[in-house]
Amino acid sequence: MSDPLSGRTVAFLMSNSGVEQAELVKPRDGVTHAGATVVLLAPEKGTIQAFNHDVEKADTFQADKAVKDTDPDAYDLLVLPGGTTNPDQLRLDTDAVDFVRQFVATGKPVAAICHGPWTLVEAGVVEGKTLTSWPSLRTDITNAGGDWRDEEVFVCPMNGWRLITSRKPDDLPAFTKAIVDTLSS
Template sequence: MADSLEGKSVAIFLAPMGTEEVEFTDPKEAVEDAGASVDVVGAETGDVETVNGDINPGGSYEVERTFSEVSVEDYDGLVVPGGCVGADQLRADDDAVGFVHDFFETEKPLCVICHGPWTLVEADVVDGRTLTSFHSLETDIRNAGGEWVDEEVVVDEGLVTSRNPDDLDAFCDKVVEEIEEGPHEDRETEDV
């Protein structure tokens, strides 16, 4: 995987609080190790605290660019980590949801783990897709028209999803693989 993403640029979301630390750090490290440049994108620039297991304090990480400062055209891939509180904040942020929707429309790899698929539901891009997530989102995904499956990692035409931190090895491998492959021009998108 070394240098397989050389010249590629990836955005990774970081919520104002409550992002699950390893779901942020592991994918970020994986794409950086593969040669990609990474921008940490959030609602406001500055340092934010992550969590471990949703309730224990994690480390502090810097949001480098805001949703309003970036464009989907700037990136070859997008990663949305989970964490119950963090994902809930992201799905309530119109700019974050708009970015996810617009990124999905580009047909470039969109990689989401754990509670992160809440942003997919809110962005109205789940209908007709097969995906996985933290088990408590199953009903939300089905109600949005998606097919929820209980699998380690699911890839549906460049949409990469995983259930929880236990799936990070498989998730990170697929993130790198899909970003290396590039856009899925056969992905059918619906205008909303």
Template sequence: MSTMQSQDLDGATVAVLVAPEGTERVELEQPRRALTDAGAEVDVLSTDDGEAQTVDNDLEAAETVEIGGTIDEVSASDYDATHVPGGTVGADRLRADDDAVAFVGEMVDDGKPVGSICHGPWTLVESGAVEGRRLTSYPSLETDIENAGGEWVDETVVTDDGLVTSRKPDDLDAYCDELVAEIAKAT
């Protein structure tokens, strides 16, 4: 367990946005565990209710995760922060969903911490949140981020004024530490 996760997030509410299928399991589970271990209340939200089918390595079906509500039923004002995991298919579905894109955009506009890893930053691109920002992602998103006006860098984790991004599952320990720290600063 990382040392940063001992920070107090009691009273903080965090939305985790997932697609009905295709979200990378470890990129959902490890940050959710870090946030709850730090004391945050975490709601898993999706575009549909029921359960979401996660994946391992973008290909293999993993476990299903209970959805706590749909994105269209909530508002950015209900949450202190947001985490958007990757998974190529899941991230692509979220960036195509108007409610998910609007939710992320509102969180950024409200100055609330938003964390995203791997392919998750596609939703940040769609929301218009990367212009003038420095961030990282899975390397294949570099052109998308630069075309949206962001500065893409190849670093383990990058924080830019509440926006926390990371590249891949191997970076999850550093990402989780930074996400918890950023939320603790803001709440």
């Protein structure tokens, strides 16, 4: 099958003020190439500034919808890209945190890379889950009741929903493959 994700819709949630470009673009392009429709969500509809390594401004993208105006049931999978600015801003946004919590309650898969799991920690949904991330999140994840591992990609199927996580931009090929494999199964 050339488009295994045909008919699927994937939401990417990021702050308007900064997201790691590669952690948005590579998974977005991977799921689009596999046939999925991608919707970019942010606290505000409008411009999303991407960065390279959190310091160098990169491209801008347009948020398709403000997260407060979005129904989690409309999506088949949620992606939380990293960079430090993105999840740090999202965990301060009540609408974004509520959306993540509501999405997890649907039982559909969630994928987070690098610092992206910070938003999951803030939403209170990592307890009993095994995940990986950028190494500096290890304490946050374990303090929130999660089990942290240092692996390229980890897919945790526990507690009714699947959580796909990776550590860093170098892991993007494995992360993207795990997203496509999970959503096409």
